[in-house]
Amino acid sequence: MFQLRYQSNILSRTQTAFPNLEELPDFAQEAFMFCKDWLAGKDKFLQATSGSTGTSKIQEITRQQMEASAKATGAFFGANPEFKLGCCLNPAYIAGKMMLVRAIVWNCEIRLVEPSADPLTTEETSFDMVAMVPLQVEKSLSSLSSLGKLKSIKVVLIGGAPLSDSLQLALSRERIAAWQTFGMTETLSHFALAKIGEGELVYRCLPDVQIGLTEEGTLWVQSPMSGEKKLDTKDKIELRSKNSFIWLGRADFMVNSGGFKLFPEQLEKKISLWMEENYPHIPYFFFGEVEDRLGERLVLYVEGEQSDVNLEMLEGELKKLLGKFEVPKEIYLLPRFAYTPNGKINRPVTAKRI
DSSP states (O other), X not given: OOEEEETTEEEESSOOOOOOGGGSOHHHHHHHHHHHHHHTTOOEEEEXXXXXXXXXXXXXXXHHHHHHHHHHHHHHHTOOTTOEEEEOSOTTSHHHHHHHHHHHHHTOEEEEOOOOSSTTTTOOSOOSEEEEOHHHHHHHHHOHHHHHHHHHOSEEEEOSSOOOHHHHHHHHHTXXXXXXXXXXXXXXXEEEEEEOSSSOOOEEEOTTOEEEEOTTSEEEEEOGGGTTOEEEXXXXXXXXXXXXXXXXXXXXXXXXXXXXXXXXXXXXXXXXXXXXXXXXXXXXXXXXXXXXTTEEEEEEEEESXXXXXXXXXXXXXXXXXSOTTTSOSEEEEESOOOBOTTSOBOHHHHHTTO
């Protein structure tokens, strides 16, 4: 039976009492209010997009769309009322909110965990499924107490940002049952999933999801969770079958340098192992910069001061790790990047700071 739990506070289909929201932290208030509205029959909800590649927008999403998404994920994993879910993402965003919807639709228990960097460290309950961002997974892998709990989870959904090579390798070696998600607010969280192993990530679509390529070579998707609307994305992909694909990167981040098409996200994966070994806490990203001769030139942005990074060593290593045309023409050090409200690097805004 559905139950939402946070510490001693419980909400279920039959419960008449309601927790005193003023005594709860913001993320718990958000979760209890959403579930209360859902159980009361509310049909439409307002949801902010992440703003990863531009300004965050408010869009209206329906109960029917969210139910379709939850049912598709449930069918993919064979979910049932015995599942115990953990929500350690902020329910103000769609990924956290959809964990709540899954619990209601699957008629199972879900426990709220504070959305911290290491959410499993103080949690004693075992889960069958959790959704996490890469930072939370990295912290859990590096903590002995959290690692054991992570290994016991049957399904770990990872989203919000692409996986680094080092994190993918660590998950594979520890035999974590983890899946990289692929989706957007408009598709109500993910519409495709890739099992994480040592090889390339091949995304498989959820049931009743249709995909294809636009004339520009970007992904389009049509699904029940998007209200059967055909959505054109800005994602460059390589189709592997009618319902599976490899993700190459964002079309709006792609750099066309003298006719060579470079995908920053792919280049970032190539250098991720070395960067995490030498500069584990320093954010970075590749981007395009307008240039008369090449049209665009590839540059690398690194967050930090000159005392934080040995630029000569970094330049030398980039030449070893990257192809001839993949080496950035310039490395920019910035004291602080611009970030979206949910913690992602805002690349276009950051690039304008130069």
